[in-house]
Amino acid sequence: METNYSMTGDAGQYLNYWQKVGLAITGIGLFIIVLFWGNWNAQIEPAWFFLPFMITALAVGTGLYTWGSYKNAPAGIKNNGVYFNPLTNRGSLAWVSGVLLTLFYVSLYWYPSHLGLGLGANGSNLGLVALFDGLSHLFRNKDADQWFVYGTFYTLAILFLGAKFLVKYRHNRYQIIRTLVVMFSQLVFAYFLPFILEALGANDGGYYNLNPVNYYPLNYSFITPDRIDPMVAEVNQPIGMAYLVWGIIGFLILTPVVTYYLGKRWYCSWFCGCGGLAETAGDSFRHLSDKSVAAWKIERWVIHSVMVFVFIMTLAVMYTYFLNQEFALQFVVPSRGVGMLILFGWIVLGLGAFLGLYFKNKGKSRKYLLVGAAVFTFLGILMLVNYSLGKHEAFGIASYKIKEWYGFFIGAIFSGIIGVGFYPLLGNRVWCRFGCPMAGYMGIIQRFKSRFRITTNGGQCISCGNCSTYCEQGIDVRWYAQRGQNIVRASCVGCGICSAVCPRGVLKLENGPEEGRVNDNPILLGNDMPRMNPNVK
Amino acid sequence: MKTSLTQTMAMEHIVIIGNGIAGSTLARHVRKLSNKRITMISAEHDNFFSRTALMYVYMGHMRFKDTEPYPKSFWADNDIALVHDKVKCIDVQHQVLSLEKGERLAYDKLVLATGSRPNELKLKGEELLGVQGLYSKQDLEYMKANTMGVEHAVIVGGGLIGVEMAEMLLSRNITVDFIVRDTHFWGSVLPQADAQFVDQHLQKHHGLTLHFSEELEEILGADVGRVKGVRTLHGQKEIQCDFVGVTIGVHPNIAVTFESDIAVNRGILVDEYLATNIPNVYAIGDCTEQKNPLPGRKAIEQVWYTGRMMGETLAQTLCGNPTKYSPGNWFNSAKFFDLEYQTYGSVQAQLQAGEEEFVFQSKNGKVLVHFVYEEQTKALIGVNAFGIRLRHEVFDHWLNQQTPITEVLTNFESAVFDPEFFTQYGAEIISVFNTEKKMNIALTPKKWWQKLIQA
Numbered sequence A: 001m002e003t004n005y006s007m008t009g010d011a012g013q014y015l016n017y018w019q020k021v022g023l024a025i026t027g028i029g030l031f032i033i034v035l036f037w038g039n040w041n042a043q044i045e046p047a048w049f050f051l052p053f054m055i056t057a058l059a060v061g062t063g064l065y066t067w068g069s070y071k072n073a074p075a076g077i078k079n080n081g082v083y084f085n086p087l088t089n090r091g092s093l094a095w096v097s098g099v100l101l102t103l104f105y106v107s108l109y110w111y112p113s114h115l116g117l118g119l120g121a122n123g124s125n126l127g128l129v130a131l132f133d134g135l136s137h138l139f140r141n142k143d144a145d146q147w148f149v150y151g152t153f154y155t156l157a158i159l160f161l162g163a164k165f166l167v168k169y170r171h172n173r174y175q176i177i178r179t180l181v182v183m184f185s186q187l188v189f190a191y192f193l194p195f196i197l198e199a200l201g202a203n204d205g206g207y208y209n210l211n212p213v214n215y216y217p218l219n220y221s222f223i224t225p226d227r228i229d230p231m232v233a234e235v236n237q238p239i240g241m242a243y244l245v246w247g248i249i250g251f252l253i254l255t256p257v258v259t260y261y262l263g264k265r266w267y268c269s270w271f272c273g274c275g276g277l278a279e280t281a282g283d284s285f286r287h288l289s290d291k292s293v294a295a296w297k298i299e300r301w302v303i304h305s306v307m308v309f310v311f312i313m314t315l316a317v318m319y320t321y322f323l324n325q326e327f328a329l330q331f332v333v334p335s336r337g338v339g340m341l342i343l344f345g346w347i348v349l350g351l352g353a354f355l356g357l358y359f360k361n362k363g364k365s366r367k368y369l370l371v372g373a374a375v376f377t378f379l380g381i382l383m384l385v386n387y388s389l390g391k392h393e394a395f396g397i398a399s400y401k402i403k404e405w406y407g408f409f410i411g412a413i414f415s416g417i418i419g420v421g422f423y424p425l426l427g428n429r430v431w432c433r434f435g436c437p438m439a440g441y442m443g444i445i446q447r448f449k450s451r452f453r454i455t456t457n458g459g460q461c462i463s464c465g466n467c468s469t470y471c472e473q474g475i476d477v478r479w480y481a482q483r484g485q486n487i488v489r490a491s492c493v494g495c496g497i498c499s500a501v502c503p504r505g506v507l508k509l510e511n512g513p514e515e516g517r518v519n520d521n522p523i524l525l526g527n528d529m530p531r532m533n534p535n536v537k
Numbered sequence B: 001m002k003t004s005l006t007q008t009m010a011m012e013h014i015v016i017i018g019n020g021i022a023g024s025t026l027a028r029h030v031r032k033l034s035n036k037r038i039t040m041i042s043a044e045h046d047n048f049f050s051r052t053a054l055m056y057v058y059m060g061h062m063r064f065k066d067t068e069p070y071p072k073s074f075w076a077d078n079d080i081a082l083v084h085d086k087v088k089c090i091d092v093q094h095q096v097l098s099l100e101k102g103e104r105l106a107y108d109k110l111v112l113a114t115g116s117r118p119n120e121l122k123l124k125g126e127e128l129l130g131v132q133g134l135y136s137k138q139d140l141e142y143m144k145a146n147t148m149g150v151e152h153a154v155i156v157g158g159g160l161i162g163v164e165m166a167e168m169l170l171s172r173n174i175t176v177d178f179i180v181r182d183t184h185f186w187g188s189v190l191p192q193a194d195a196q197f198v199d200q201h202l203q204k205h206h207g208l209t210l211h212f213s214e215e216l217e218e219i220l221g222a223d224v225g226r227v228k229g230v231r232t233l234h235g236q237k238e239i240q241c242d243f244v245g246v247t248i249g250v251h252p253n254i255a256v257t258f259e260s261d262i263a264v265n266r267g268i269l270v271d272e273y274l275a276t277n278i279p280n281v282y283a284i285g286d287c288t289e290q291k292n293p294l295p296g297r298k299a300i301e302q303v304w305y306t307g308r309m310m311g312e313t314l315a316q317t318l319c320g321n322p323t324k325y326s327p328g329n330w331f332n333s334a335k336f337f338d339l340e341y342q343t344y345g346s347v348q349a350q351l352q353a354g355e356e357e358f359v360f361q362s363k364n365g366k367v368l369v370h371f372v373y374e375e376q377t378k379a380l381i382g383v384n385a386f387g388i389r390l391r392h393e394v395f396d397h398w399l400n401q402q403t404p405i406t407e408v409l410t411n412f413e414s415a416v417f418d419p420e421f422f423t424q425y426g427a428e429i430i431s432v433f434n435t436e437k438k439m440n441i442a443l444t445p446k447k448w449w450q451k452l453i454q455a
């Protein structure tokens, strides 16, 4: 039985002066949040003072902590004490933060009044939401709501802890550029641009729904009547249509093409907001991902089921939409028949893609592509039958129900509570690994039709296990590296941390010719003996 | 999985003493090639773990179980029996082993993969509490206990494990005096320019004091039997400390052969087929000494990679395909705190006759690459790289092809293994080379590395 230092308090963790000061100041910022949250039914004044004070405290606190952590050490990998720290080794602090984050998400999704939303006179805000009214007026000329609060916290977390990440990995240009891009993407695309779109009246909705790089199927409501109608409404032109077209191009063309050239990393660890939070705020928890083969199996089932789920939901709601004679999209899609054709066309496209990949690939795992093809065929037939019977539901279940379920189970519980609330317990990429339909979609491309791979440097691996430990996606990188095999895995988000932490320079993320990318039977370099059987690794 | 190449030898019993990289690799490969009965014995830990990662456990980067490359179930799944016990002696006449817990185990083929033992200083005070080396899992446990509450430590021996130990101690805020016998760090292996470069890097780390050209005379103890300091030999200086790390190298662990006729010198003597003088007894990994070392190679090479290659090779022999140990071009790697080091081919501490060198140190001070090549043909002989990663495949190919240094340099950028967006040094290297060697070569545009190998 190994000692869990973080539980016994026998911590090999030494906080220096600056780290302590930093933590104390961060604590003041967090205390203000808890104060306003706890007093959701009250107006604490002056908000104009507390908000900037809280933000400054968080910025200065994390800044000082960062400075204290890295000032004395030359640039390099510094994971000292990760497994001794009660926050990063599932110790007491991890549980406390996990519970608090979960409570926050529960309030956010289901009980926004517990954050103070609309509790004041005439529907004005109190508590935590009221704290943000001033900032909200500044940016969008109206009172804050829970999504504004959430979006602001989210962005601040990415910026402040992104800064910490930048200092921690300052010796690594890949990490620096990637993190700057992900911080920029959050601040501009996910945070500010939606305010502008909103001000232009293009749409109304949850905060991240308007992020122009939040593509379908991650942005699952993008192809639903609730979103389409406003996008095509006359008053919202030309931005509405531009947004719609951009979203479709993004999903249908941009995503597969860029993923082919660069791997899914361009999205998952460079542009995506979920990925952005995972890489910055979640960096300290990346080692908590489960590396077992069992987890890998569960991952494949769950993530692809979510993909099928989102696909069913979209088909169902659009089917109902097109059956409705008066749909707003009519000026683009002239009739119900054309609408149905689009849906069936989409199914055929998916089916064709799976079959195409199946025949173009070799190796064991291509058999899973047939499962995908079968699912698409099944959905197509089911929908066809229901259509010819004149049914109003594509799959026999009320489409709004399916959408509600998806929103509840996947949107809230999975991506919010488990995905972020459980960072300190399950690691920072649970959603990205097990849930995200966008990641599932790109993962299939990355695995079967892409130029991206992680190359192993000949025979240099010493099987130390740093790479596997710090892979947030739970990939047992060492398994491949020690056999001299390239890592070509659907789930790899290309964060580059395995390559960064490898003490022997064994791993390199790169894009290159597809030929030789998947080397199932590598010859480990450094042994010139003649091979009796080339299949022996 | 079980290819059963030679049904006739199906149930032959192969017993392996030691489950380190050598023993484990052998077991895996024998299993891939045959369905022979395999038993692997270790006194240290029942599951194969990566010795090279012990430091990361101490520093809190990983848990011990993260150093195990395969889950424990892997061995059972592959029908490889594990025995957690110590082999006391070998009866080579009757082909039977006696284990410490009393069991006796018969073998058809015996493979010794017993690894190394840390060298001892043989100085007064070495037995004191708080004085230790670092090799085994148990050493790690001692070190955890021995350094509890310690503020200052002394490390003797300027080699790879010494520098790792220094990094370990510093990670727990224990300051270190590092006693190095040579004039530079790892001076017996690294050329002076390279060693100096490493020295400079080490000096950047707060809490680490380097003492070159120094040795220990005595380890001083307190009444309680615990170390309280050391006295140096040349400086005659007393340094107070509560911990002394002894990292002055390792020697083959040959203890298991003592009561048998297995021939040993410093290590267990093996021929090119990794066979000992006794029929059906072989040896691989750190514990071996080559009777006839390959040209340019040492008789004893105690690194991870050689253990692995010997394991791969011997598996072939044991499965009916007698194969000579042929490790190819030398390569190795290490990390000195934050400075990564890789080497391919042969770069000796002293330039040999007929060799010429080119040492490049980048203007920003972050990178040093040391090329050695033949004076006449300019063919590449070896390269040391610090602060930059080089691609094994390409350098191996260049060494095999005796590629001239000029071609190596013009294609250098295509052979770098650094992550994307890292600073490129190709142009700078070429310009320094041109100036220093009065040449006029030009960088070729970067290309996909596999093209360099196919060419």
Ligand SMILES: Cc1cc2nc3c(=O)[nH]c(=O)nc-3n(C[C@H](O)[C@H](O)[C@H](O)COP(=O)(O)OP(=O)(O)OC[C@H]3O[C@@H](n4cnc5c(N)ncnc54)[C@H](O)[C@@H]3O)c2cc1C
Pocket (backbone or CB within 6 Å): A462, B017, B018, B019, B020, B021, B022, B023, B041, B042, B043, B044, B045, B051, B052, B053, B054, B055, B085, B086, B087, B088, B113, B114, B115, B116, B134, B135, B136, B161, B164, B253, B256, B284, B285, B286, B287, B302, B303, B304, B305, B307, B333, B334
């Ligand atoms: C701290 C440290 C860091 C290192 N870093 C590197 C590095 O970065 N790169 C590199 O190339 N090399 C490195 N090395 C060296 C490398 O670890 C060894 O070369 C390698 O582990 C040797 O493997 P082996 O299988 O020959 O022996 P070992 O790994 O030593 O395995 C031998 C096993 O046999 C067992 N055994 C011995 N006698 C008996 C017996 N009588 N009965 C039962 N069991 C027995 C031992 O307990 C041991 O478990 C490092 C070594 C250390 C200690």
Ligand code: SF4
Pocket (backbone or CB within 6 Å): A454, A470, A471, A472, A473, A474, A475, A477, A487, A491, A492, A493, A494, A495, A496, A497, A498, A499, A509
């Ligand atoms: S394999 Fe490497 S790059 Fe991919 S997700 Fe894991 S750590 Fe990141």
Ligand code: SF4
Pocket (backbone or CB within 6 Å): A460, A461, A462, A463, A464, A465, A466, A467, A468, A477, A478, A481, A482, A501, A502, A503, A504, A505, A506, A507
């Ligand atoms: S690839 Fe690097 S980090 Fe991973 S096990 Fe090998 S040496 Fe360690």
